[in-house]
Amino acid sequence: MTRVVRFSQYGGPEVLRIDDIEVPAPGPDEVRISVKAIGLNRAESMFRSGQYLEQAEFPSRLGYEAAGIVEAVGARAGEFAVGDIVSLVPPISIAQWGTYAELAVLPAAMLVKHPASLSFAEASAVWMQYVTAWGALIQVAALQPGEFVLITAASSSVGLAAIQIANQVGAIPIAVSRTAAKHEQLLAAGAAHVLTSEQADFNRQVERITSGQGARVIFDPVGGPFLEQLVDAAARGGIILVYGALSSEPSPFPLFKVLSKSLTLRGYLLHEITSRPELLEAGKAYVIAGLEAGTLRPVIARTFAFEQIVDAHRYLEAGDQFGKVVVTLESAP
Structure with a gap:
């Protein structure tokens, strides 16, 4: 028993x-x-x-x-x-x-x-956090050095994993939290910039940080009404990866904004990686290497x-x- x-x-x-x-x-x-x-x-x-x-x-x-x-x-x-x-x-x-x-x-x-x-x-x-973030940022979005990646729910385990992986790549992680309470913790965790989803000038701040380009990669587990602001924050030709539905409110689809920016709005699940043996093994190897090197730290x-x-x-x-x-x-x- x-x-x-x-x-x-x-x-x-x-x-x-x-x-x-x-x-x-x-x-x-x-x-x-x-x-x-x-x-x-x-x-x-x-x-x-x-x-x-x-x-x-x-x-x-x-x-x-x-x-x-x-x-x-x-x-x-x-x-x-x-x-x-x-x-x-x-x-x-x-x-x-x-x-x-x-x-x-x-x-x-x-x-x-x-x-x-x-x-x-x-x-x-x-494993949940690192394989989820690796699959989205590296396998799907092909995040590159010097690119901006906007990470919502950044103080979650997956959000922190995404910050660490972005830094491994040499990308620039912009962490987003609901309030300013975790601002210093997120900076200490490796975020290059920290914004709050509640601030009135959110999109103006993204524009300032990215010199008007927007973030090429956006990684979001929330959905809901804030999705429209994420579309505004995205770079032309960018990709928004939605991997959760933490918001209980409907998620709008701003069609004309998506069209005008040629955006990819993509649902993503960890099982896309774990159901394919070759990707699963690659993910395991990547995470173990990062843990051993100390660049990934739960x-x-x-x-x-x-x-x-x-x-x-x-x-x-x-x-x-x-x-x-x-x-x-x-x-x-």
Whole structure:
């Protein structure tokens, strides 16, 4: 038996429960790990509340990320052996491979032997953010040295990862936050410029920073009414990558502005990368190299105990964190 977090109806954080369930043996292509830390994502909050791409089948598990120790392997688990320290690249299903658990059976193809310098908490805060940002900025947008990239929700784990990757490339990251409260933190995290989405002269400031050109690449997980301002901030021939829907309001499509600037407005999902083995392996290699070189550094906002999962989700949804929210299990060092 193992303890897992599940929910039996859509709702707020309070619907999460810790249940005892049987632990299955890993299938041929699977690995079972003893979970030491879990990285939380807004996707899990949206899934729990019924606002995500995947629908729950109750009682439902949830969770995309984890780090821990291999304790059983399937017949085709390849390079993994009992005792290996591993972390998880988010698989296709948030429920089937739910990581909110003491023991989790996971697809071997999505596991990584991360650098030994990382703690379990840090390792659980790596793969969603860095592979998401790498896939969008490097694979899709082909971000180049000297180019401006505008990053909204910049204090999120993916936003901070995007800032780090932009700096690796030699691009110029413009961080956007809702308020000025995180201005200094974002500068310290590597942003070349920091703007707030609430400031009245937002587009004038983008124009000033970019010498009137606008940002060639815009990376946005919010959508909603602010999308029209992002179109205004984009350079002619630029690309706006929308990878989330955090805003509950409709997202306008300013057709004539998009046409007049010859813009690409593109939806983007992490699974575009993880569903293609060659891109998945390239993403893993890129992130590991950056972690080993120290140019990629996961930022942890706060940690919670496994028993505090409801509080952890409340904190996640408040939106005040800077970096990743992590849940640790009592047995983790």
